[in-house]
Amino acid sequence: MIRLENIGKQNGRQLVFIEASATLQKGEKIGLVGPNGAGKTTLFRMITGQEQPDEGQVQVDRGVTIGYFSQDVGDMAGHSAVAEVMNGAGPVSDVAAEMAELEAAMANPDQAYRMDEIIEKYGEAQHRFEELDGYALDGRAREVLDGLGFSQEMMDGDVGKLSGGWKMRVALARILLMRPDAMLLDEPSNHLDLESLIWLEQFLKGYDGALLMTSHDREFMNRIVNKIVEIDAGSLTAYSGNYEFYQQQRAIADKQQQAQFERQQAMLAKEIAFIERFKARASHAAQVQSRVKKLDKIDRVEPPKRRQVVNFEFQPAPRCGEDVVTLKNVHKAYGSRTIYEGLDFQVRRRERWCIMGVNGAGKSTLLKLVAGASDPDTGTVARGPSVKMGYFAQHAMELLEGERTVFQTLEDNFPQAGQAPLRALAGCFGFSGDEIEKKCRVLSGGEKARLVMALMLFDPPNLLVLDEPTNHLDITTKQMLIEALSQYEGTMLFVSHDRHFLAALSNRVLELTPEGIHTYGGGYTEYVERTGQEAPGLRS
Template identity: 70%
Template sequence: MIRLDSISKQHGKQILFLEASAAVNRGEKVGLVGPNGSGKTTIFRMITKEEAPDGGQVAIDRGVTVGYFSQDVGEMKGRSAVAETMDGAGPVSDVAAELRELEAALADPERMDEMESLIERFGQAQARYEELGGYALDAKAREILAGLGFSQAMMDGDVGALSGGWKMRVALARILLMRPDALLLDEPTNHLDIESIIWLEGYLKQYAGALVMTSHDREFMNRIVTKIIEIDGGELTSYSGNYEFYEQQRAINEQQAEAQYERQQAMLAKEMRFIERFKAQAAKAAQVQSRVKKLEKIDKVEPPKRRRTIRFEFKPAPRSGDDVARLSGVKKSYGGRSIYDGFDLLIRRRERWCVMGVNGAGKSTLLKLVAGASAPDAGGVNVGASVKLGYFAQHAMELLDPTRSVWESIVASFPQASIGSLRTLAGAFGFSGDDIDKPCRILSGGEKARLVLAIMLYDPPNFLVLDEPTNHLDMATKEMLVEALSSFEGTMLFVSHDRRFLAALSNRVLELLPDGPRVYGGGYLEYVAQSGHEAPGIRS
């Protein structure tokens, strides 16, 4: 239903695609993968006709409807989240707006003299709304918004009062409510918590239309897609299978390409040795010429492209005492709402606690209390002997000096360190070439997160307190971070919505429930097995 036929596309001096082809068939669930800047968003923009290829064509079957969710949600204010969600549903949203205006007019004492005509118009609008399936659509919009984490009050409140992250969820809900024939989702899990991610995963599995998506959430993509289209060096390559199969197949292909290249190089070397050895002997002249002609006709195998693997190795952290942090009888309230009431917790050396809980359960509050960023109303929070604490919070990215470049920020943090070690650090966290000269004020959210993590982990603490450290990180940086933290010998307390991160790193789980906290002795996988759910409130 969607075909990219021999497309070519260039942005400035960068060639994104060169006679590349791929297809998306009805009902397929496709993951679009490639390094940052390889052209994933450009593919979406060409399918939606926001951009045109320089060569080739993008063909869409007649009558196919396309819905596109991007990170640019536009302006939202003056309407409820439900109304904004229904806005993508066509004429029914206009009738819904008319009904709201008429309801306001009917309640206005100054318009009493118009009451008869208002009632008549209201009846007509109501009939039209029902005819278009408006009441069922309203219920469906609320179901989708609830799945994405909205309370009833948030659904009916002004969307303009919501944060950027919640507006993203409204934009996503609007596209899902459309139910187009082809759904294009560019990083749909950004700004979602684990409960909403799991709900969206279930929704997309049941979705009957075609799906093309990008995602930095490995587990999310792996569970949904049945086909991968990879962008690499201007080419599009399709793999039948999920993300895990794609990784395995790509590794096999790379090994085969390496072996083919080495075999040809060995053969060429052997032929060249023969030519060099006998080129001066008249008796062998015919054989030499034959071999020279043979080599001229051979199609040379290109050396295989080697992917740059990002790695970061911790320096050994100083050893802490056995008791790293203790909370005793902690009470904490916000307004009239009690978050903790007599809460006790002991975190011991080398334990890796992940904290689970629905929105508002107190996950970030707990991390702030332990890190000393917030004080309890009563009770005590004590950090143990020889503990060197590193705290990553979302607001930490706002503390970067906007006038400094990436490199200046790193050097200012470690003025005594060698240039070589700092360049290795920058490269491990994805800053190489001109990227290290970027001023902090123009960095994306992901780039800021990488810079803050790089600075925090270079001179490692022995107790890491991490609040959503993988937000905005691409898959390669996440993998590097998981690998690096796997060898970390200190203690960890963290919140994350990334199930790969949770499963790979935790060995203790603290679940914050309405009736009190519950502790699980194993890691996230044991928690799922014992509790029967992947996150609080989500049943398997």
């Protein structure tokens, strides 16, 4: 269906692709992986024709329809979510818009003099709409939006009034409703809660077209893709299987390449030593020349490319008492909406609570109450006397000072630390070389999240309160964070929609439901086994 043949592409001074080739066939579900900046979005844009390769060609079979979801959703104001989603479905959306205009004209007293004409036109439009299966399309659009977490009110409301994350969901719904021959999805799992993520997973499993996608959610990728294409140093390499299988294959290939490289280096060293030793002796001239020619002809084995992964190790957190946080008879409401009514909850030392609940259940509110960022209407929230807390909230990234560099921000917070430890800290969180001189205002969402995390963990608290800490983080950084936090000896309370993160780090589950709270001893994996569901909103 889609072929990239010997693609060459340069962005500024960066060589993105060098003689790279790959194919996407009907029925294939491919995960596109590679470090940030490797060229994943550039590849999508070349397939859709938004960018051209400098060399080689991109071939798309005639008649193949492509749906491309990117993080840049544009302006959507003035339409309902349903209308915006149906807009991607071709001619039927034009007829729906025409019907909406005619309906408005019928309700307008100033148009009464031409009512017969309007009604006739409306009848014709309605007939075309039925022929195009428009009423079924409206139902399908609502079904997709419902799967992505929209209420009926949000479906019929103005998209322009929605937050950026919800607009992303509308843009994604548009591609899903379109059901093109090939879907290109750039981070579709961003901005989705766990219920929506699991719904999307099922939708894509049942999709029979070709799929090429990126995702920072390894569990999501594992369950959908049957092939991985890796971008590494300008080349494209295909691996059959899911993400986990790719990781195993990549590790084996790296090991074999390293062994081959070392064998060749040993052989070359012997040959060069012989040449150096005997090059001045006439009696060995023929042998020396023969070996020089042999060396010239050898295809040199490169060592495996090393992806930069630096492990972060915690300094020991100060010890605190057994009772870390106690909530007693807490009531909390926003306007007429009650979040908690008489909540009792206790967190004890070294417990790792993951908080589960559907949108609006009060997950972030609970973290804010514990962190002191919000007060209960009635009741008490008490932290133990020796508790030192670190709180990661989404708005924390907005508090970074735009004109300060990454390194200056670290120095401002830890003036006594010295340059070497701070540079090591920056390196652990993905800021190496010149990247520590970047100003905070130009950092991406992922870079800001990493910097805030570094500030919080350098001088570790004994209570970590984390609200979606993995948003914006790539798979490698997430894994580094999981490995670091698994060694952490303090107490944790966190919200995340990343199932790998939940399973790796929790040893308690607090589930918020309309009927009240449920607690589960054991972590997220045990919770899934006991409830038979991966998220509370999926329970029938």
